[in-house]
Amino acid sequence: MKSDGQRAKRPPLAEILVTGGCGFIGRETVMHLTAGGHGVRVLDNLAYPGAPAATDAAVMIEGSVGDRDVLRRALDGADACVHLAGSPVLGNPRHDQTQDTDPFLSAADVFFSEAARAGVPVVYASSAAVYGAAQSDRIAESHPVAPVNAHGAEKCALELTAQRYAARDGLRSVGLRMFNVYGPGQSPKSPYCGVVRLFAEKIATGAEAVIRGDGGQARDFVYVSDAARAIGLALDLSLDGAHVVNVCTGRPVTIMDVVTQLEAAAGKPLRRRYEPETDMSVAMSVGDPALAKALLGFTTEVSFDEGVVRMMHALSGPSA
Numbered sequence: 451m452k453s454d455g456q457r458a459k460r461p462p463l464a465e466i467l468v469t470g471g472c473g474f475i476g477r478e479t480v481m482h483l484t485a486g487g488h489g490v491r492v493l494d495n496l497a498y499p500g501a502p503a504a505t506d507a508a509v510m511i512e513g514s515v516g517d518r519d520v521l522r523r524a525l526d527g528a529d530a531c532v533h534l535a536g537s538p539v540l541g542n543p544r545h546d547q548t549q550d551t552d553p554f555l556s557a558a559d560v561f562f563s564e565a566a567r568a569g570v571p572v573v574y575a576s577s578a579a580v581y582g583a584a585q586s587d588r589i590a591e592s593h594p595v596a597p598v599n600a601h602g603a604e605k606c607a608l609e610l611t612a613q614r615y616a617a618r619d620g621l622r623s624v625g626l627r628m629f630n631v632y633g634p635g636q637s638p639k640s641p642y643c644g645v646v647r648l649f650a651e652k653i654a655t656g657a658e659a660v661i662r663g664d665g666g667q668a669r670d671f672v673y674v675s676d677a678a679r680a681i682g683l684a685l686d687l688s689l690d691g692a693h694v695v696n697v698c699t700g701r702p703v704t705i706m707d708v709v710t711q712l713e714a715a716a717g718k719p720l721r722r723r724y725e726p727e728t729d730m731s732v733a734m735s736v737g738d739p740a741l742a743k744a745l746l747g748f749t750t751e752v753s754f755d756e757g758v759v760r761m762m763h764a765l766s767g768p769s770a
Contacts, residue, residue, distance in 0.1 A: 465489040466685065467524055467570070469515050469561070470534035471508065472496060474636045475575065475628075475677055479532060480508050482678040483685075493524045494535070516557035518564060525568040530685055533561060533574035536642060554604045558611045566619035573684040574612065576625040576694060577605040578670070583732050587702075590738040591627070591694055598730045601642075609694060616692035624684045626677075629698040629737050633674030633757060634764030646671060646708055646758065650765060653716045661705060663727040668702035670736040673752035673760070683746040698737025699750045711755060715762040 466483055470476045471492030483490050484507040491509040513520035515535045525531065535557075565572050579602030580595040597603045608625065615621040632646035652659040680697045709720050742748040752760070 465491065465528050467491050467493060467528040467531040468508070468534060469493045469524075469531065470536055471532075473534060473536060474633075474640065474642070475631060475674060475681075476534045477635055478633070478674045478678040479534065479681050482675070482682055483532075484508060486682060491524065491528070493521070497536075514557070515561045516553070518560050521560065521564045522568075525564055525570050528568070528570050531565055531570050531572050532681055532685065533565075533572055535561075555607050555611075558608050562611050562615045562621065562623075566615045566621040571622040571688075572612070573624045573626065573681055574608065576609055576627045577601060578627055578629040578696070578698070578735055578737060580605050580609070580627060581735065584735060587734065588700060588736055588738040589696070591696055591741055598732070609692075613692040620690075621692075622689055623692045624687070624689060625692070625694040626680055626684060626697045627694055627737070628677060629670040629672050629696070629735065631672050631674055631677045631697075632761065634761050635674065644671075645669070645705060646712070646761070649708060649712055649720060650716075650762060653712055653718060653720050654765065656721065658721045658723055659709075661709075661722050661724050662731055664724070665706035665709065666704050666733075667731065668704050668734045668736055670698045670701065671703050671708075671754050671757070672697055672699060672750060673754075673757035676750040676752055679751070680742065680746065680748050683748050687746065693745075695742050695745060696737040696739060697742060697748070698739050699754075700737060700739040701754070702734065702736045703754050707754075708758075711758045712762070715758050
């Protein structure tokens with residue numbers, strides 16, 4: 451991360467563009483921003499069938515971030531942009547090393563070039579996947595990046611593109627390296643769906659879940675409302691240059707801990723079978739939250755236990 455940024459509060463933002471605002475994190479972010487009094491417009495291609503509108507309080511623009519004309523209109527008059535639009539590649543980029551990332555790279559270049567042209571600062575979603583098989587119990591932003599899948603490679607490319615436009619055009623950006631975000635509203639059919647929501651679906655349907663190895667792999671789980679708060683705090687700052695910041699709890703939770711908490715919240719067991727770990731298995735991925743606290747004033751508020759209970763309660767509701 452660059453260390454020459456100037457930490458200063460931005461004035462209130464009248465209009466924020468959120469790309470991917472109908473997605474899992476996007477909807478939560480839009481609700482958080484509109485509740486804070488910001489004007490919000492959403493750009494989303496509604497790629498997933500039945501994708502709900504982000505909120506009635508936001509202006510909806512249907513289209514792709516890779517469409518320069520649509521994006522230019524969406525950015526017109528915006529004070530800032532939250533870039534959450536996902537990969538346009540098919541399949542599951544978390545697990546497939548063969549995915550073609552060219553469409554993602556092309557869209558990323560269009561996005562950052564248009565944001566730079568409009569002079570609109572950007573907060574964008576990166577990922578802990580950039581770290582790959584980390585060599586530290588707590589991963590700080592200074593840790594080398596070495597992604598093991600296409601998703602991580604895409605996010606590395608996104609960060610490099612942000613750095614390029616910062617150096618060339620002075621575009622201000624903050625990339626938030628999200629660890630494992632979970633919560634209500636996440637579709638189990640999404641290629642980005644994590645283990646918490648997937649296992650919750652298995653418990654609900656009585657289907658069998660696959661656990662790799664002994665389930666001792668540790669992850670850092672962030673509740674979706676905390677992720678949205680981190681985005682809001684990043685928008686509140688005026689930072690020169692391109693920066694990256696972890697969004698994490700700093701607390702390890704194993705896959706078997708996930709099973710235990712879900713079973714307790716659901717009141718019934720998870721059917722499971724154990725299979726060998728894959729070549730892309732990562733034993734531990736837990737972030738260091740120190741920089742987020744120092745730079746953004748961000749710490750998570752929802753514990754994993756509480757988050758699981760909230761999610762299961764939402765899933766058992768009439769609209770689940």
